[in-house]
Amino acid sequence: MRRRAVVAGYIRFVPEANSTSPVPAPAGATHPLAIGPVGAPEATVDGFVAQYLRNLNFDRGVTLSASTANDRFYALAYTVRDYLVARWLEGVRRYRASDRKAVCYLSAEYLLGRQLDNNLLASGLSDIAAEALAQCGVDIEELRAQEVEPGLGNGGLGRLAACFIDSLATMSVPNVGYGIRYEYGIFRQTFEDGRQVEQPDSWLELGSPWEFPHPEAAQTISFGGSTEKYDDGGVTRSRWVPAWSVQAVPYNYMVPGYQNGRVNTLRLWSSRANHAFDLSVFNAGDYVEAVRAQTFAENISKVLYPEDSTAQGKELRLQQQYFFVAASIRDFIDVVLPEDFDLTRLPERAIFQLNDTHPVIGVPELMRILVDEKKMEWDAAWAVTQQCFAYTCHTLLPEALEVWPIDLLGRLLPRHLEIIYRINEEFLLAVRERFGDDEARIRDMSIISPDGAVRMAFLATVAGSKVNGVAELHSQLLREKVLPAFDEFFPGKFTNVTNGVTPRRFVRLANPELSALITEAIGDGWLTDLERLRELEPFADDADFRTAFGEMKAANKRRLAATLQARDGLTIADDHMLDVMVKRLHEYKRQMLKLLHIVTAYDRIVSGEVEASSVPGRTFVFGAKAAPGYDMAKRIIHLINAVGSVVNDDPRVEGRLKVLFPPNYNVTLAERIIPAADLSEQISLAGKEASGTGNMKFALNGALTVGTDDGANVEIRELVGDDNFFLFGMSEPEVEALWARGYTPAEFAEKDAGLGRALDLIGSGAFSGGDASVFAPIVSNLMNDDRFMVLADYTSYIAAQDRVDDAYTDTAAWQRSAVLNVARSGFFSSDRSMRDYIDRIWHTEPLG
Ligand code: 26W
Numbered sequence: 103m104r105r106r107a108v109v110a111g112y113i114r115f116v117p118e119a120n121s122t123s124p125v126p127a128p129a130g131a132t133h134p135l136a137i138g139p140v141g142a143p144e145a146t147v148d149g150f151v152a153q154y155l156r157n158l159n160f161d162r163g164v165t166l167s168a169s170t171a172n173d174r175f176y177a178l179a180y181t182v183r184d185y186l187v188a189r190w191l192e193g194v195r196r197y198r199a200s201d202r203k204a205v206c207y208l209s210a211e212y213l214l215g216r217q218l219d220n221n222l223l224a225s226g227l228s229d230i231a232a233e234a235l236a237q238c239g240v241d242i243e244e245l246r247a248q249e250v251e252p253g254l255g256n257g258g259l260g261r262l263a264a265c266f267i268d269s270l271a272t273m274s275v276p277n278v279g280y281g282i283r284y285e286y287g288i289f290r291q292t293f294e295d296g297r298q299v300e301q302p303d304s305w306l307e308l309g310s311p312w313e314f315p316h317p318e319a320a321q322t323i324s325f326g327g328s329t330e331k332y333d334d335g336g337v338t339r340s341r342w343v344p345a346w347s348v349q350a351v352p353y354n355y356m357v358p359g360y361q362n363g364r365v366n367t368l369r370l371w372s373s374r375a376n377h378a379f380d381l382s383v384f385n386a387g388d389y390v391e392a393v394r395a396q397t398f399a400e401n402i403s404k405v406l407y408p409e410d411s412t413a414q415g416k417e418l419r420l421q422q423q424y425f426f427v428a429a430s431i432r433d434f435i436d437v438v439l440p441e442d443f444d445l446t447r448l449p450e451r452a453i454f455q456l457n458d459t460h461p462v463i464g465v466p467e468l469m470r471i472l473v474d475e476k477k478m479e480w481d482a483a484w485a486v487t488q489q490c491f492a493y494t495c496h497t498l499l500p501e502a503l504e505v506w507p508i509d510l511l512g513r514l515l516p517r518h519l520e521i522i523y524r525i526n527e528e529f530l531l532a533v534r535e536r537f538g539d540d541e542a543r544i545r546d547m548s549i550i551s552p553d554g555a556v557r558m559a560f561l562a563t564v565a566g567s568k569v570n571g572v573a574e575l576h577s578q579l580l581r582e583k584v585l586p587a588f589d590e591f592f593p594g595k596f597t598n599v600t601n602g603v604t605p606r607r608f609v610r611l612a613n614p615e616l617s618a619l620i621t622e623a624i625g626d627g628w629l630t631d632l633e634r635l636r637e638l639e640p641f642a643d644d645a646d647f648r649t650a651f652g653e654m655k656a657a658n659k660r661r662l663a664a665t666l667q668a669r670d671g672l673t674i675a676d677d678h679m680l681d682v683m684v685k686r687l688h689e690y691k692r693q694m695l696k697l698l699h700i701v702t703a704y705d706r707i708v709s710g711e712v713e714a715s716s717v718p719g720r721t722f723v724f725g726a727k728a729a730p731g732y733d734m735a736k737r738i739i740h741l742i743n744a745v746g747s748v749v750n751d752d753p754r755v756e757g758r759l760k761v762l763f764p765p766n767y768n769v770t771l772a773e774r775i776i777p778a779a780d781l782s783e784q785i786s787l788a789g790k791e792a793s794g795t796g797n798m799k800f801a802l803n804g805a806l807t808v809g810t811d812d813g814a815n816v817e818i819r820e821l822v823g824d825d826n827f828f829l830f831g832m833s834e835p836e837v838e839a840l841w842a843r844g845y846t847p848a849e850f851a852e853k854d855a856g857l858g859r860a861l862d863l864i865g866s867g868a869f870s871g872g873d874a875s876v877f878a879p880i881v882s883n884l885m886n887d888d889r890f891m892v893l894a895d896y897t898s899y900i901a902a903q904d905r906v907d908d909a910y911t912d913t914a915a916w917q918r919s920a921v922l923n924v925a926r927s928g929f930f931s932s933d934r935s936m937r938d939y940i941d942r943i944w945h946t947e948p949l950g
Contacts, residue, residue, distance in 0.1 A: 142188040143181075145227065150234035154181045166238060172308060174240055175218075175248035178231070179311035182221045186356050190365035196949065197276050198438075203450060203946045204276040205939075206434055207267065208427060208464060209457035211260030211406070212281050212368065213288075215769030216249045217312050219611050220268075224358035250305045251770050253287030254370070256410035257686045258795050259496050261769065262572075263457055265604040265795075265932040271359035271366040272606070272630060273936055274948040278438070280430035282422060283313075283353050283370035286405040291727050291766040296743030300408075300730050313353045315372075319437070320349040321429045322376060325421065329517045334477070341474050342517035348399040349374040350429035360606050360630060364949075371429045373402035409729045410686050411497070413504040420463070420506055420514055427464040431471065445476055449489035453944045456493040456566065459504040459558035465491060465565040466518040466525070474517070480524070492943045493562035493569045494599075495580055496792050499690065505555035522549060522556055529564050533591060547587050563588045563595070568943045572601045573793035573814040575834065597942050600817055601793040602932035605632050608799045613777035615654040616803060616924070623647065632931035635924060642921040651804065651917050658778040665774045670764045675757065677719055679910050682805070683783035684725035684767055684775060687735040690790040690890045693726060694738060694880070696783055697745060698896055699903050701860040703759055704749050709859070714756040718907050721760040723775060725767025734883060739763075741877050744869040772796075777803045780920075781906060784809035785899065787890045789834035791815075798930035804920040806909075808902050810895070814930070821926045826919040828909075830902035831895040840894060847885045850893040857896045861885070 143153040158166055158177035169177075197204070222228045235242045255261060263279065270277040289300035324344030331338055355368040376399060401418065402425050434452055435445070443451070456462055465487060472483035497503070512519040526549040537543055545552060549560045563569050563585055571577030577598030581589040589596050610617045610629055620628060624637040641647040659680060666672040674680070683696050700722055706712045724742050728735035746761035764771065782800030784791075784807050791813035801807060801818055808828040809815040819827040832840065851858050861881050863869070870876035884892055910916055928934075940946055 142185045145185065145230060147230055147233045147237065150181060150227070150230050151237055153184055154178065154234060154238065157181050157184070166240075171244050172248050175245040176311050178235070178240075178242075178245050179218060179221075179249075182218065182225060182227060182231070183311065183356070185225050185227060186221060186358050186365050189358070189363050190356050190367070193365050193949075194367070198440075200276075200949060201451070202276050202949050203944070204278060204434075204438070204452055205270060205944055205946055206430065206452050206454045207263065207270075207277060207279045207457065208430060208454055208461035209260070209263040209279065209281050210423065210426065210460035211255030211457075212252075212263045212267075212279060212370070213255030213257070213260035213769060214252050214264045215261075215607065215773070216246070216251045218246060218249050220607055221312075221356070221358055223606060223611060224271075224360050226361045250308070250310075251768055252305050252310065253303050253768055254281070254284050254406060256288055256406070256408065258793070259410075259458055262496075262601055262795055262932075265602065265607075266936060267357045267366060267368060268360075268604040268606060269602070269932040269936040271357045271364050272362060272604075273933060274359060274362060274364045274950070275936065275940065275946055276949050277357075277366045278430075278434070279357065279366075279368040280426065280433070281368070281370050282403050282406075282426045283372040284403055284406040285372075288406055288727065288768075289408055289730065293739075293743060293763075293765050296740050296747070298728055298736050298739045302405075312355050313370075314355070316352045316354065317374070320351045320374065321371075321432050322347050323350050323425050323428050325424070325514055327516065329520060339474065339477070340517065340520065342470065347376045348402060348425065349376050350425060352429070352433065369430070369433065371403065371426045373400055373404075373425060375399040408727075409731070411499055411502045411688055411690075412729070412732070413502060415505070415507060415510070417510055417514065420510065423460055424463045424467070424515060424518075427461045428467050431464055431468055435471070445472060445478065446482060446486060448486050452490055453946065454491050455939070455944070456491060456562055458494065458496045459562055462493070462504075462558040462562045462565075463515070463518060465561055466515075466521040469521045469525070470517055473521075484525075484528075488565060489567055491562070491566045493559075493566035495559065495562075495569065495571055495576075495584075498576065498579055498584060498790060498792060504558040505551060506558065507555045508550065509554075511556055519556075522561065525561070525564065526550055536591065543587060547591070559585070560588070563592070566595070568597055569595055570597045570599045570939075570943065571792065572599065573817060574598055574600060575789075575811075575816050576792040576813060579789060579834070599935055599938045599942070600814055600929075601795050601798070602930050602935035603795050603798050603802070604932045605629055605802065607773070608776065609802055612773040613654075613658065613803050615657050616651075616777065619647070619650055619654055620924070628928070630933065632928035632933065635928040636926070638921060638925035642918045642925065645914070648914060648917040648921065651921055652913065655778065655780065655804065655920075662774050662778040665771075666762065666764055669771075672762050672764060674721055674762070675719055675760065678721040678760065679718065679780045679906075680723060680778055681720050681781040681783065681906075682723045682725075682775060682779040682800070683785075684723070684772060685794075685796055687726035687728040687732075687739055689734060689738075689888070691786050692890055692892055692895075693724070693742065694884065694892050695785050695895060695899055696722070696724075697738070697742060697864075698857065698860045698892070699900060700745060700749065700759065700761060701863055702856050702900060703903075704745075704752075704755065705856070705859050705863060707758070708752065708754050714754060714758050717758040718910060719758050721762060723779075724761070724763040725771060725775065726763075727767065734880070737877070737880055741864065741869065741880060744877070748869050772799070776800055776805070779803065779805040780910070780916075781805055782807045782809075784812070784815050785831070785895075786810060786812045787892075787895070788812045788832055788837050790890065798927065801923045801927040802930060804924045806906075806916070806919055806923060808899075808906055817929070818927070821929055822919075822923045823926070826922050826926075828902045828906055830898040832891075832898075837891065840891065845888075845891055845894065847888060847891075847893045850896060851885065854897045854900075856900060857893060 143149045157180040162173045164173050267279040287303045290303045292299045324347040326345035327343045350371040351374050353370050357366040357368050402421050468487050472478040571580040581596045628634040663674040707714050776799050782805040784797045788810045794813040810831040811833050864877050865881035867874040
C-alpha cells in the first residue's frame with residue numbers, strides 16, 4: 103500500500119519523469135543522437151514503473167486512477183515496446199551498414215497470436231514488469247486479457263510464418279517478413295443451435311499498440327490497363343500503361359529475438375486510395391465517383407480470405423497478392439538496399455521465400471522491374487530472378503493449387519501475363535531441347551494449362567532456385583506424384599525442410615510449469631537449442647520427475663478448465679483423460695473419424711455392451727473453424743455439437759464421456775489447450791496432410807499421439823518410438839492401392855458391426871431429435887463419395903483407441919511415454935527448420 107502511495111505521488115510530479123524523453127529531431131545529422139536511438143529506459147523495476155506511468159499519462163492521457171483496463175494494457179504494451187525499439191533501430195542501422203543477405207519472407211498470412219507475453223519474454227522483462235505492475239497495484243492478468251490477437255491467417259501456413267520469423271530473430275538472421283495488414287482477420291466463430299456462424303473479426307477496433315504506421319512511405323501499386331511497345335534508342339521495349347493504382351501503406355511490427363538483443367521487422371501493407379487517381383476522376387467532375395474509388399482501393403486489404411484449401415480464383419484475391427508482393431519487392435529494392443544498388447547483384451542481398459503460391463506473382467513482377475524499368479537484358483534478368491526466389495509448397499490437395507485464368511490475369515496485370523508467356527515459352531523450348539517434341543510432356547509441364555489458366559505452382563517451380571515440401575513424406579510425394587516431370591527436368595531443385603514450431607511460445611509461454619520442470623532438470627539451454635531436451639530422457643525413469651510431470655498436466659488442466667469456464671461456461675472433470683483434436687475443419691483431416699469413435703464409445707455404453715462405471719473417463723475437446731462456403735465441413739461442426747449435447751446429457755453415460763467444442767479456436771486458446779492435453783489426434787488420411795504443426799506442439803508438451811503415417815507424424819513416430827505413439831490406419835501406398843482397386847465403403851460398414859451401428863445412430867436422427875434428414879447427408883457422403891476413406895480406417899482406429907484406454911490406466915507407463923515424447927521432440931523446433939532453410943536454400947548468415 104505504501105508503495106502505491108509513492109507511485110501515486112509520482113504521477114503528480116510528471117515533469118520530473120520526463121528527463122529521458124527523446125530530444126527533438128536534430129536539424130542536421132550532426133547531433134550524436136541523430137544516427138541512433140536515444141537509449142532504452144532503465145531495465146529495473148523503478149525504471150519500468152516510471153516509463154509505464156509516463157506512457158499512461160502522456161500516450162493515453164490518463165492518470166492511473168482514472169484509467170480503464172484497456173488504457174493500462176496499452177501503457178504496458180508501449181512500455182515493453184519502448185525497451186525493444188532502441189534495439190530495433192540499432193539493428194536496422196547495423197544491417198544497413200552491412201552487406202548481408204536478408205531473407206524476405208513473402209507470406210499472405212501471419213497468425214501471430216498475442217504479443218505481450220512474447221515481447222516481455224524476449225526482452226527479459228517478464229519479472230520486472232510483473233513486479234512493477236504489482237507496485238502500481240495493477241493486475242497483469244486483467245491486462246493480458248485485453249489484448250486482441252491479430253488473426254491474420256487461416257491455420258498452419260500462417261502460424262508457421264509466425265514461428266519462422268520468431269526463429270530468425272532469435273538466430274540473428276536478417277529478415278523482413280512481408281505480408282498484408284488485413285483489417286479483418288480470420289472470422290470469429292460462434293455457434294447458434296450448434297451451427298457455425300461467422301462474425302467479422304474487427305481486431306483493430308481499439309487500435310494495435312504494436313504497430314508503427316508509415317503513411318509517408320506509401321508505395322504506389324498499379325493495376326489494369328494495357329502494354330505498349332516503344333523504341334528506346336533503337337531497341338524495342340515493352341512497357342505497362344496501367345489504368346488505376348492504390349497506395350500501399352507500410353505498418354511495421356517488431357519481431358524480437360529471444361533475449362539476444364535482436365529485433366527484426368514484420369512489414370504489413372494496408373491499402374489506401376491513391377490521390378493522383380482520385381484527382382483524375384475528380385477533374386472529370388465526378389466527386390462522388392472519386393470518393394467511391396477511395397473505398398474501392400481500401401477494399402484490397404480489407405479481409406483475409408477464409409478458405410484454407412480451395413483456390414477460389416477470385417479477382418480481389420489476386421489483387422491482394424499482387425498488392426503486397428509488388429509493394430514488398432519495391433520496398434526491399436528502393437528502401438532497404440542502398441540507392442543505385444547494382445541489381446545484377448540482388449541475389450547477394452536478398453532471397454524472396456514464397457510461402458506457398460500466394461506470392462508467386464512476384465516472379466513476373468521482379469522480371470518486369472529488371473527488364474522494363476532497369477532495362478536489363480531478359481537472360482540476365484532471368485538469371486537474377488531465378489536466384490532470388492525459392493518456393494515452399496504446403497499442400498498435396500489438387501484443389502488447393504492456385505491457378506489464375508489468363509483473361510483475369512491479363513485484365514488485371516497485362517504486362518505480367520506477357521512476361522509469364524515468355525517465361526513459359528523459353529522453358530518449354532528447353533524442355534523440347536532435352537526431350538524432343540514430346541507433346542504430352544509439353545502439355546503436362548506448360549505453365550499455362552490446356553484450359554487457359556496460369557498454374558502458379560509450375561511458375562514457382564520453374565522460377566525458384568529451390569522447391570521444398572514441409573515434411574519428408576510430403577516432399578517425397580511432391581516430387582513423385584505432383585511435380586514428377588519437374589523433378590526430372592531440374593535435378594537437385596527439390597528438397598525437404600520439415601516444419602517446426604517455436605519453443606518460446608509453445609513451450610515456455612504456453613506451459614510455464616513444464617518449462618520450469620525442464621529447466622530444473624537440464625538447465626535453460628533448451629530454449630534456443632531444443633535438441634538438448636534429449637537430456638531429459640533419463641528422467642522418464644525417475645518416479646519423482648514423473649510425479650511432478652503428472653502434477654504439471656493436472657495444473658494445466660485446471661488452468662484450461664478455468665479458461666473454458668470463464669470463456670464459454672464449459673466444465674472439465676478433473677480425472678478425465680483429455681483427448682484433443684484442434685485444427686481447421688476439413689474432410690481430409692477426418693474429424694468424422696473422431697466422431698465415429700465417440701459415437702461408438704457412447705453406443706457401447708447405452709447398448710449395455712459395457713458398464714458405464716468401467717469406462718475410463720475421457721473428455722474430447724474439439725477446436726475447428728470451417729470455411730464459410732464449405733457446406734460439408736459446417737455440417738460436421740453441427741454434428742460434433744449435436745453429439746456433444748446428447749452424450750453430455752445422457753445419464754446412462756454417468757459422466758464418463760464428455761464432448762467439448764469451445765467456439766473460435768485461435769492461437770490464444772491453443773496456448774491453453776495444448777499444454778493440458780493427454781492425447782493428440784492426428785488422424786488425416788495418409789498422403790493428405792502436408793506436415794501438420796499442431797502435432798509437434800502436442801508432442802513437445804507431453805501428449806501422446808494417436809495418428810496415421812502422414813505428414814510429420816511419420817517423423818514424430820520415428821523419433822519418439824513406436825512404443826510411445828499409437829499408430830493406426832493405412833499407409834500412403836495402401837491408400838493408393840485401395841483407391842486404385844476401388845473403394846467401396848459399404849464393405850467396411852458391413853464388416854464392422856460397431857461401425858454399422860455408429861452410422862445408423864447418426865443417420866437415423868439420434869443426434870437430431872429424431873429428424874434423420876439433418877445428418878443423413880454426412881452418412882451418405884461417407885457411404886458414397888468420400889475421397890478420404892474414413893470408413894476404411896475405422897476398425898484400425900477403434901483398436902488404437904482401445905489400446906489408448908488400456909495404456910492410460912498405467913499412469914507410470916503413460917507418463918514415462920509422455921516424458922519421452924518431450925525429450926525426443928527437440929527436432930521440431932522452428933530454429934532447426936530455419937537452420938535447414940539457411941543451409942540448403944538461403945545461404946545466409948547471422949548478423950553477429
Ligand atoms: C488458395 C486457398 C488456400 C489457402 C491456404 C490454399 C492453401 C492454403 C494453405 C497452404 C493451407 C495451409 O495452411 N496448409 C498447411 O500448411 C502447414 C504448414 O506447412 C502444414 O503443416 C499443413 O499440413 C498444411 O495443411
